[in-house]
Amino acid sequence: MxxxxxxxxxxxxxLSRWYLYAIHGYFCEVMFTAAWEFVxxxxxxxxxxxxxxxLFIYGTSILIVEKMYLFLKDKCNIIVRCFxxxxxxxxxxxxxxxxxxxxxxxxxxxxxxxxxxxxxxTLEYAIPWFCAAFIMEQLVIRNTLRLRFDENxxxxxxVMTTLSLANGHIKTA
Numbered sequence: 001m002x003x004x005x006x007x008x009x010x011x012x013x014x015l016s017r018w019y020l021y022a023i024h025g026y027f028c029e030v031m032f033t034a035a036w037e038f039v040x041x042x043x044x045x046x047x048x049x050x051x052x053x054x055l056f057i058y059g060t061s062i063l064i065v066e067k068m069y070l071f072l073k074d075k076c077n078i079i080v081r082c083f084x085x086x087x088x089x090x091x092x093x094x095x096x097x098x099x100x101x102x103x104x105x106x107x108x109x110x111x112x113x114x115x116x117x118x119x120x121x122t123l124e125y126a127i128p129w130f131c132a133a134f135i136m137e138q139l140v141i142r143n144t145l146r147l148r149f150d151e152n153x154x155x156x157x158x159v160m161t162t163l164s165l166a167n168g169h170i171k172t173a
Contacts, residue, residue, distance in 0.1 A: 009148040016061045017066065017144050024051060024140055027069020028132070049108035053100060060090045065133075066141050078134065085133035086126065094121045 012020075020110035034048030034090040065085050072081050098122035100106040 009150050012144070012147050012149055014063065016149070018063050020061035020144050021066075021140070022055040022059025024064060026054050029054050029058070032128070045123070051103050051105075052106060053096075053105065057092070057096050061089065062136060062140065064088070064092075065136060066145070078137070080127055081137065082130055082133040085137065087128045089129045089133065090121050094118075 029050040030048035032048075033050065034046040037043045038046055038047075049111065065088060068084065069081065070090065076084075094117070097106045097108065098118075101120070106120070109119045110122035110124075111119035112126050113122040
């Protein structure tokens with residue numbers, strides 16, 4: 001009970017989750033390209049790059065993976081799920097890259113890699129994509145699905161409660 005009323009808390013909307021996934025993917029893309037630049041070229045400036053298209057690409061892809069997670073979590077183990085997510089990532093990266101290439105807007109080109117396909121995907125990224133899939137499910141999707149929105153909260157006004165909160169859980173004693 002909050003201030004004499006029950007709080008109306010609901011899960012985040014699909015658009016809110018899409019936004020969080022888009023920002024997460026965008027940030028990870030910048031960090032990955034910065035780390036790659038350091039490892040390959042020893043560039044201590046860590047210049048991370050991406051494209052505004054990454055917001056749509058990651059937001060939509062992770063929202064689709066969220067649906068896969070909800071469907072598969074009780075049907076197969078994490079290794080199988082991450083393999084499926086990785087396969088999906090390759091399909092999505094190839095498809096979005098192919099569409100963007102039609103408009104000369106594809107921000108990546110893997111032609112210099114040994115195991116690329118049309119410069120749009122490369123098998124050299126299979127292990128990083130698999131690891132990203134694991135992190136995406138275990139940290140990003142699972143925690144995003146736990147977030148709640150309180151319709152009655154006033155922006156900037158702390159909620160006065162009759163119960164104390166500790167580590168996100170209501171203390172009953």
